[in-house]
Amino acid sequence: MRITERQPVRPLMDPEAVEGRMKARKAADRLFRMLFLTSTLLVLMVLGVLFYRILSQGLGNLTPAFFENFASRMPEKAGIRAALTGSLWLMAVVAPVSMILGVGTAVYLEEYAKKNRLNDWVRMNISNLAGVPSVVFGLLGLTVFARALALGNSILAAGLTMSLLILPVIIVASQEAIRAVPRDLREASFGMGATKWQTIVRVVLPGAVPGILTGSILALSRAIGETAPLIVLGVPVIIQFLPAGVLDTFTALPMQIYDWAKRPQAAFQEVASAGIIVLLILLLAMNSAAVLIRNKFRNRY
Structure with a gap:
C-alpha cells in the first residue's frame, strides 16, 4: 500500500x-x-x-387665573378655560367613535373578510388614507357634516371629522396587532369548542390590546393637536361660554394657541407657551394611561 x-x-x-x-x-x-x-x-x-x-x-x-379665565384681547387676562373644555369635549367624541369603528373594521378585515383582490384593494386604500393631508379631511367634514347634515361648527361635526382623520391609522395599527396574535391560540380556542366570535372576544382582542392601544393613543394625540380641520370647519378662536352639549359651538387648545402665537406682542407669545405646556401635559397623561393598560394586558398574555 x-x-x-x-x-x-x-x-x-x-x-x-x-x-x-x-x-x-x-x-x-x-x-x-x-x-x-x-x-x-x-x-x-x-x-x-x-x-x-x-x-x-x-x-x-400657569396660574389659577389662566385656567379660570376665558380668552381675552389683553394677554394678562387671557385664559384657556373655554379651549381646554372644548378639547376635552372633542376627545370625548373622537375617542369612542374612532376606536369603535377602527377596531371593528380591523376585526372584519382580518378575521372575516376573504382574501381576494377586492379586500386587498380596500386594505391598500385604507393604508393610503393614513397619509392624506388633514386639510382634505377638513374639507370633507365641512361638506358632509357641517353643511349636508347641518351640524355647523359644533363639537359633533369637528369630532366626526377628526375621527375620519385618524381612522386609517387606528385601522392599520389594529390590523397589525390582530395579525400578531399567534395562530396557535386561535386553534386552541376552536379545539375547545369556542365559536369564532368567542375566540375573537376572549383570545384575539385581549392579545392585541397592547398594539391597538399604542396605535390608538398615537392617533388621538394627533387629533388633539390638529388645527387645519378646525380652521376649515370655521371653529371660532375666542368664545366667552362653555359648551353644554355636542351640538354647541366650541373652541380648542390648538386654535387658541395658534391665535396667540401669530400675534406680534411678546406677552401673547408667553401665553401661547403656557397653552403648549397644558397641551403637552394632556398628551403625556394620555400616553401614560396607555402604557399602564398595555403593560397590564402584556403581563396577562
Whole structure:
C-alpha cells in the first residue's frame, strides 16, 4: 500500500488581507456608531432647546387665573378655560367613535373578510388614507357634516371629522396587532369548542390590546393637536361660554394657541407657551394611561 504525502493546506485568503478587511469593518462600525450617536444628540439638543424655550416662557403664566379665565384681547387676562373644555369635549367624541369603528373594521378585515383582490384593494386604500393631508379631511367634514347634515361648527361635526382623520391609522395599527396574535391560540380556542366570535372576544382582542392601544393613543394625540380641520370647519378662536352639549359651538387648545402665537406682542407669545405646556401635559397623561393598560394586558398574555 502506497502512502502519499499530505499536501499542506493553503489558506483561502492571505492573512494580511483578512486583517485589513477586519480593520476596515471595525473602522466602518465606529464611523456609523458616531454618526448615529451624533444624530441622537442633535435630536435631543433640539428637543432640549424647544422645551427650555417653552418652559421658560410659559411656566410663569400657569396660574389659577389662566385656567379660570376665558380668552381675552389683553394677554394678562387671557385664559384657556373655554379651549381646554372644548378639547376635552372633542376627545370625548373622537375617542369612542374612532376606536369603535377602527377596531371593528380591523376585526372584519382580518378575521372575516376573504382574501381576494377586492379586500386587498380596500386594505391598500385604507393604508393610503393614513397619509392624506388633514386639510382634505377638513374639507370633507365641512361638506358632509357641517353643511349636508347641518351640524355647523359644533363639537359633533369637528369630532366626526377628526375621527375620519385618524381612522386609517387606528385601522392599520389594529390590523397589525390582530395579525400578531399567534395562530396557535386561535386553534386552541376552536379545539375547545369556542365559536369564532368567542375566540375573537376572549383570545384575539385581549392579545392585541397592547398594539391597538399604542396605535390608538398615537392617533388621538394627533387629533388633539390638529388645527387645519378646525380652521376649515370655521371653529371660532375666542368664545366667552362653555359648551353644554355636542351640538354647541366650541373652541380648542390648538386654535387658541395658534391665535396667540401669530400675534406680534411678546406677552401673547408667553401665553401661547403656557397653552403648549397644558397641551403637552394632556398628551403625556394620555400616553401614560396607555402604557399602564398595555403593560397590564402584556403581563396577562
